[in-house]
Amino acid sequence: MELHFKDISGKDSVGDFTWIHQSGRQAILIDMVSSADVRAGLEAIKLWLAEQQTAEVFAAEALLTELHHILLEHQAQAACAVLTAVAHQQYECYSVGNLRCYRVDERVRAIDVQSFEVQPSQVLGQAQLPSAQFRRFDTTENCLFLVTSDGLNDSRLQMAQLSAEKLKGGNLYQAFLPAVQEQDWSMLMFPMSTTQTFVDSHWPYNPFVGPQEEREHERRALGELASALFTVPQFNGFRIVACPPLLTANSSRLFDGLLIYPFGVMPLELKDHHGQITLNIDSRNGMQVNNDLGCTSFANPVHKLREGLRPFADLAMLKPLDPMLKNAAAVVFTSANANVACLYNGESFTLPFTQAGEVMVASTATFTAMLLKHCKARFGKKLTARLIEADINRLVAQFSEPTSVTPVDEYIWIDDYQCGTQPLPAESTDYYQVYPGKDYETPIWVKAFKFDHLSSVHRQSEMQMIGREARILNRLGKTTGVQYCYGKHATDDKLYIFLEAAPQQNLTAWLQSNPTREARLNLLLSVCRILAEIQQIQGPAVIHRAINPNNIRVKADNSPLLINFELCQFESVATLPITARRTFEQKYQAPEVNQPGQTLTFAADIYSVGLLACVLLADVLPFNESAKELLAKGCRQQFWGQLCVSLGIEANADNVEFWQRILHITPEYRPTITQTIEAVKSWMV
Structure with a gap:
C-alpha cells in the first residue's frame, strides 16, 4: 500500500466528504451544494464507494461521470475533485466546481486564484455533465499541496504561518483553525509519504528476506545499498535478511539487518542522524550529533556491534563457518546530510572508516567500495567466493525460520522493572512485542516498540506516535476497566511501556x-x-x-x-x-x-x-x-x-x-x- 493523501475535516462537516482508495493512490473530495438534497446524495455516494472497495484505481474522468449520475439520480449536486498519484512525485487532479488548490513550501500560496468562485457555475448532478478542470502537480521534497472546500477562508489560509515542514507533524486540525470560516469544511493534503516498498523493478532479483521495510530510513538506505551491491559482480547472489535477537545477561541486541554475500555474513547497523557527527571509536557513549536541534549525545553504535559480534558468531547456523566469514560488521549512516568524523587513536578520519578492525563505518554512498576493499584485503585481490549460491540459500533459509535463542538469564533490567527475555507469543504482534515482567513481585507486561527512526530529527515525532499508549493511559489514570500504565522508558532503539498484566481470558x-x-x-x-x-x-x-x-x-x-x-x-x-x-x-x-x-x-x-x-x-x-x-x-x-x-x-x-x-x-x-x-x-x- 502507498500512503499519499491525508484527510483533515471540520468537526461538524455535514456536506463535505473525503474518500481514499484502499491502495492509498487515489482520493476524492466532495463538497455538496447546500440547496440540494445533501443527505440523500452523500448516502448514495458512500454506499457506491463502499461497494467498490476492492476495485482498481479509477480512471478519474470515468469516476466523475459515475458520481455525476449518482447525484443526478438522487437530485443532489456537488463540487468534486479526484486526485491520483500517477508517477513518482507526480499527481493529477480532475475537478468540477469551486474547490481550491494551494502549494505549501515556506508558506501557503494559491493556485489558479481566478477559479475560486463563491458559487460554482458548474457542479456534478446538473442536467448536463460538466467538463472537468485538469491540473498536474509535480512535488519536491519540501513541498505539499492542498485541495480544500470553500469552508476555509482563502485570504486567512494564505496569511497563516504554515510551511510544509510544520504540516508534516503535529495537530493538523488545530493548524488550520485560523482559516476556518464555517465548520463544514474538508481538505486533502499530499504527498504524505512515499511508497511502502523499496524494491526496484530493475533489479535482477529481490535480495530482501524479512521485514526490513518497517523502518522508513531503512527502506531508503537498504534500497540504495542493494542498487550499489548489484553493480559489483563479485557480490552476485547477496541477500539481506532479518536478524534474530541476541540475548545477554543485561540486554537484548537486534541488528538492523544481515548482509549474506559470497564473502560471509555481516551485521548492519543503520543510523539516520544528520548534521555534524563525531564518532569517538574508543568511547562507549562517544557519538555526538550537532545539528539544527542542538548538540546531542548517543551511545556508540560501534560498541554495540563489537559486543554483539561474539554472540552473533555463536549462533547455531554460523558455527560451521570460518571465523573470517562472520567477524566483521558495519555501521552505515543513511542520511545524505550526515557529515561524519571518526576519532581514533588521536586522529580524525572521514568515511569510509576501516582502521578499527572488525567494525567498519560508512555512508550508503561509500559502503560498497568500502566492502570491496575490505574483501580484497582479507581474501586477496583476485576474489574467489567463499560461499557459493547453495551456502547463501541455506543461511537465508535458516535465518528466515523462527529460531529459539536461549537467554543467559530469565530476566533483564529495563529502567526500574524486570523484563523477561522471551516474548509472549499470544500477546505480541508485528508492531510490538509483549514480555512478562515484574514490578518487585507484582506481575506486569512490558510492551516493546522498535523505533523506525533513530535520529534526533525524527525521534520526537516518533515518540509522539508510538508512545501514544503510555500518554493516553496516563491521561486515563486509574479509570475503571482500563489497563493501568506504570510508566515508559526509551533506549537507543526501543520504547518500553510498563503495563498492568492483563487476564489471559479474552x-x-x-x-x-x-x-x-x-x-x-x-x-x-x-x-x-x-x-x-x-x-x-x-x-x-x-x-x-x-x-x-x-x-x-x-x-x-x-x-x-x-x-x-x-x-x-x-x-x-x-x-x-x-x-x-x-x-x-x-x-x-x-x-x-x-x-x-x-x-x-x-x-x-x-x-x-x-x-x-x-x-x-x-x-x-x-x-x-x-x-x-x-x-x-x-x-x-x-x-x-x-x-x-x-x-x-x-x-x-x-x-x-x-x-x-x-x-x-x-x-x-x-x-x-x-x-x-x-x-x-x-x-x-
Missing part, C-alpha cells in the same frame, strides 16, 4: 464457557460504561479504534478490562506503520477506520460496540465475511427486525431504529454512548 474464550444472558448483558453494559468514562476525559478525544474480542479481557469476577491502546489516536488519524495496520481486527472496524487518512470520532468505537453486542447476544456477527455485507442486507427493512429477534430483543420500532443507527455506514447517524447505555439497559428488563 471475550471469545469467556463466551466459550457459555455464560448466562444476564452475565452477557452485564459485561456489555460494563464495556459501554468504560467507554462513557473515557469519553468524559478532558482534552483531545480518545478513540480506541481497536475494540474487538481480543482487546476485551475478562477478569475472574466477570468484569471487563480494556487493553491495547497503542492504536488509539487523538483528534486526527496519524499515518500508521505497516505493522500497526496489520494488528487491526478488521471485522470489528467501522467503515471509516479502513479509509487511509480519514478523521475519526467516538462513533468509530460505537460501531465496534454494536458488533460486540451481536457476538455477546447471538454468538455471531451479522455478516459472514466482512461488514461490507451489511450494506446490502441493510437495504432490506426486514433484516433489522430479524436481527433483533436473533439477539433476543423485541423487534419494536425503537430497537430496529437503534440497530440501523449503530451499524450505520455514516458516523454522524450513530447513537452516542449514553444512548447506547440506555438501549442496553432496556434489554435487561
Whole structure:
C-alpha cells in the first residue's frame, strides 16, 4: 500500500466528504451544494464507494461521470475533485466546481486564484455533465499541496504561518483553525509519504528476506545499498535478511539487518542522524550529533556491534563457518546530510572508516567500495567466493525460520522493572512485542516498540506516535476497566511501556464457557460504561479504534478490562506503520477506520460496540465475511427486525431504529454512548 493523501475535516462537516482508495493512490473530495438534497446524495455516494472497495484505481474522468449520475439520480449536486498519484512525485487532479488548490513550501500560496468562485457555475448532478478542470502537480521534497472546500477562508489560509515542514507533524486540525470560516469544511493534503516498498523493478532479483521495510530510513538506505551491491559482480547472489535477537545477561541486541554475500555474513547497523557527527571509536557513549536541534549525545553504535559480534558468531547456523566469514560488521549512516568524523587513536578520519578492525563505518554512498576493499584485503585481490549460491540459500533459509535463542538469564533490567527475555507469543504482534515482567513481585507486561527512526530529527515525532499508549493511559489514570500504565522508558532503539498484566481470558474464550444472558448483558453494559468514562476525559478525544474480542479481557469476577491502546489516536488519524495496520481486527472496524487518512470520532468505537453486542447476544456477527455485507442486507427493512429477534430483543420500532443507527455506514447517524447505555439497559428488563 502507498500512503499519499491525508484527510483533515471540520468537526461538524455535514456536506463535505473525503474518500481514499484502499491502495492509498487515489482520493476524492466532495463538497455538496447546500440547496440540494445533501443527505440523500452523500448516502448514495458512500454506499457506491463502499461497494467498490476492492476495485482498481479509477480512471478519474470515468469516476466523475459515475458520481455525476449518482447525484443526478438522487437530485443532489456537488463540487468534486479526484486526485491520483500517477508517477513518482507526480499527481493529477480532475475537478468540477469551486474547490481550491494551494502549494505549501515556506508558506501557503494559491493556485489558479481566478477559479475560486463563491458559487460554482458548474457542479456534478446538473442536467448536463460538466467538463472537468485538469491540473498536474509535480512535488519536491519540501513541498505539499492542498485541495480544500470553500469552508476555509482563502485570504486567512494564505496569511497563516504554515510551511510544509510544520504540516508534516503535529495537530493538523488545530493548524488550520485560523482559516476556518464555517465548520463544514474538508481538505486533502499530499504527498504524505512515499511508497511502502523499496524494491526496484530493475533489479535482477529481490535480495530482501524479512521485514526490513518497517523502518522508513531503512527502506531508503537498504534500497540504495542493494542498487550499489548489484553493480559489483563479485557480490552476485547477496541477500539481506532479518536478524534474530541476541540475548545477554543485561540486554537484548537486534541488528538492523544481515548482509549474506559470497564473502560471509555481516551485521548492519543503520543510523539516520544528520548534521555534524563525531564518532569517538574508543568511547562507549562517544557519538555526538550537532545539528539544527542542538548538540546531542548517543551511545556508540560501534560498541554495540563489537559486543554483539561474539554472540552473533555463536549462533547455531554460523558455527560451521570460518571465523573470517562472520567477524566483521558495519555501521552505515543513511542520511545524505550526515557529515561524519571518526576519532581514533588521536586522529580524525572521514568515511569510509576501516582502521578499527572488525567494525567498519560508512555512508550508503561509500559502503560498497568500502566492502570491496575490505574483501580484497582479507581474501586477496583476485576474489574467489567463499560461499557459493547453495551456502547463501541455506543461511537465508535458516535465518528466515523462527529460531529459539536461549537467554543467559530469565530476566533483564529495563529502567526500574524486570523484563523477561522471551516474548509472549499470544500477546505480541508485528508492531510490538509483549514480555512478562515484574514490578518487585507484582506481575506486569512490558510492551516493546522498535523505533523506525533513530535520529534526533525524527525521534520526537516518533515518540509522539508510538508512545501514544503510555500518554493516553496516563491521561486515563486509574479509570475503571482500563489497563493501568506504570510508566515508559526509551533506549537507543526501543520504547518500553510498563503495563498492568492483563487476564489471559479474552471475550471469545469467556463466551466459550457459555455464560448466562444476564452475565452477557452485564459485561456489555460494563464495556459501554468504560467507554462513557473515557469519553468524559478532558482534552483531545480518545478513540480506541481497536475494540474487538481480543482487546476485551475478562477478569475472574466477570468484569471487563480494556487493553491495547497503542492504536488509539487523538483528534486526527496519524499515518500508521505497516505493522500497526496489520494488528487491526478488521471485522470489528467501522467503515471509516479502513479509509487511509480519514478523521475519526467516538462513533468509530460505537460501531465496534454494536458488533460486540451481536457476538455477546447471538454468538455471531451479522455478516459472514466482512461488514461490507451489511450494506446490502441493510437495504432490506426486514433484516433489522430479524436481527433483533436473533439477539433476543423485541423487534419494536425503537430497537430496529437503534440497530440501523449503530451499524450505520455514516458516523454522524450513530447513537452516542449514553444512548447506547440506555438501549442496553432496556434489554435487561
